Amino acid sequence: MSMAYSLLKQLHLGTIALTLALFVLRGFWMMQKSPQLQARWVRIVPHLNDSLLLASGISLAVLTRQYPLVNGWLSAKLFALILYIVLGTIALKRGRTGGQRIAAWLAALLVFGYMVAVAITRDPAFFVL
Numbered sequence: 001m002s003m004a005y006s007l008l009k010q011l012h013l014g015t016i017a018l019t020l021a022l023f024v025l026r027g028f029w030m031m032q033k034s035p036q037l038q039a040r041w042v043r044i045v046p047h048l049n050d051s052l053l054l055a056s057g058i059s060l061a062v063l064t065r066q067y068p069l070v071n072g073w074l075s076a077k078l079f080a081l082i083l084y085i086v087l088g089t090i091a092l093k094r095g096r097t098g099g100q101r102i103a104a105w106l107a108a109l110l111v112f113g114y115m116v117a118v119a120i121t122r123d124p125a126f127f128v129l
Contacts, residue, residue: 008060015053020112022046026092027105037092076124077115084111 022045029037036042061067061074068078087108095101118124 002063005060005063008056008063012053012056012060015049015056016116018049019046019053022049023088023108023112027109030092030101030105031098073118073122073124076118080111080115080118084108084115087111 026037026042026046028034029042066074068074087104091101091105091108095104117126
């Protein structure tokens with residue numbers, strides 16, 4: 001394993017952890033109707049981190065020559081990522097009711113868990129016996 005791969009993987013894992021922590025925190029603030037959601041750093045830091053997460057993921061795919069729409073597990077992660085983004089947007093911005101926002105937030109967390117499980121197992125159907 002090369003040094004570049006190791007560094008990219010650590011960066012990717014770190015940004016994943018931060019993405020999850022920030023999404024959980026913003027979800028709790030959403031449920032509490034906290035003004036913290038409007039803080040400048042809350043509107044900037046998650047997007048910067050997610051951009052770094054995406055860039056590191058793309059770099060890892062290129063470095064390992066594994067690509068979505070070629071490798072099934074990466075395709076599953078890509079489609080799950082799109083669903084996670086849509087659900088996260090509904091949860092934190094576009095949901096019309098508190099119930100819709102909470103349901104979307106919980107669904108986004110499940111999708112996030114699915115992406116992590118697919119990454120670990122490299123099997124998009126890991127849950128099938």
